[in-house]
Amino acid sequence: MSVVQKEISVYKGIPAMTTPEVHAYLNEMGRGWTGAGTAIEVGCWLGATSAALLDGLVEAGYNKPFWAFDRWRANSAEVRKASEYDVSLHIEQDLAPLYQKNVSSIYPNLNTIKGSIPEKLHFYNGEPIEVCLFDAPKRNPVFHDSIRFCEPYFIPGVTVLGLLDYYFYKRCRGTQNKKDWARFLAPVNFIEKYSESFTLMKEFPDNSSCAFFKYEKPIAWKQ
Numbered sequence: 693m694s695v696v697q698k699e700i701s702v703y704k705g706i707p708a709m710t711t712p713e714v715h716a717y718l719n720e721m722g723r724g725w726t727g728a729g730t731a732i733e734v735g736c737w738l739g740a741t742s743a744a745l746l747d748g749l750v751e752a753g754y755n756k757p758f759w760a761f762d763r764w765r766a767n768s769a770e771v772r773k774a775s776e777y778d779v780s781l782h783i784e785q786d787l788a789p790l791y792q793k794n795v796s797s798i799y800p801n802l803n804t805i806k807g808s809i810p811e812k813l814h815f816y817n818g819e820p821i822e823v824c825l826f827d828a829p830k831r832n833p834v835f836h837d838s839i840r841f842c843e844p845y846f847i848p849g850v851t852v853l854g855l856l857d858y859y860f861y862k863r864c865r866g867t868q869n870k871k872d873w874a875r876f877l878a879p880v881n882f883i884e885k886y887s888e889s890f891t892l893m894k895e896f897p898d899n900s901s902c903a904f905f906k907y908e909k910p911i912a913w914k915q
């Protein structure tokens with residue numbers, strides 16, 4: 693893994709790399725589903741954030757596929773983190789079955805797409821997207837290619853973009869000397885560059901690293 697050192701947490705028994713405050717916000721966001729589009733998550737791990745969002749979506753009557761993208765191949769950091777909640781994984785384990793088991797009891801209509809993004813995003817069927825959570829695209833070119841792929845399906849004034857590792861990098865900006873570190877600022881640089889297309893809805897700068905933005909209008913892409 694990288695410089696990322698998230699707190700490990702849990703949602704309904706599923707080890708999570710996000711905090712209970714974020715899970716509560718995802719519940720609330722799901723309950724606010726308008727019916728205009730699908731929900732997708734890119735970087736789902738064992739399903740805690742998917743489950744938190746889906747709990748709310750189900751309450752709101754969500755009836756579309758839930759799109760989940762991940763390579764679902766356990767690395768050493770994931771094995772160690774899961775063990776903190778007595779979930780035993782092994783390196784290179786295919787985590788897709790565990791994800792499906794954890795999430796399908798909440799909502800069975802899952803489109804789980806296993807493999808590397810951004811390439812695997814091309815399996816998306818092109819429906820309008822109402823909720824888009826990113827917890828895998830963090831560096832360029834992966835972040836740029838992923839958001840470029842998804843943005844044409846965003847709905848102005850409706851879509852929520854969740855960048856789940858936003859503040860970890862933002863608050864460390866300028867403090868790190870490690871080679872390559874600045875590449876993790878891709879999501880922060882993106883939001884700052886295209887600030888006219890997004891408004892901040894909710895941020896967790898202290899007890900998490902997530903930030904959620906409302907997509908207001910199409911992006912005027914610059915070089």
Ligand SMILES: C[S@@+](CC[C@H](N)C(=O)[O-])C[C@H]1O[C@@H](n2cnc3c(N)ncnc32)[C@H](O)[C@@H]1O
Nearest residue numbers: 708709710735737740741762763808809827828
């Ligand atoms: C931080 S974890 C997601 C944690 C989850 N949202 C939670 O809070 O519990 C990031 C996930 O992204 C996946 N991932 C990272 N880079 C990826 C890539 N290029 N393609 C596909 N999946 C990737 C990893 O396999 C991992 O499961």
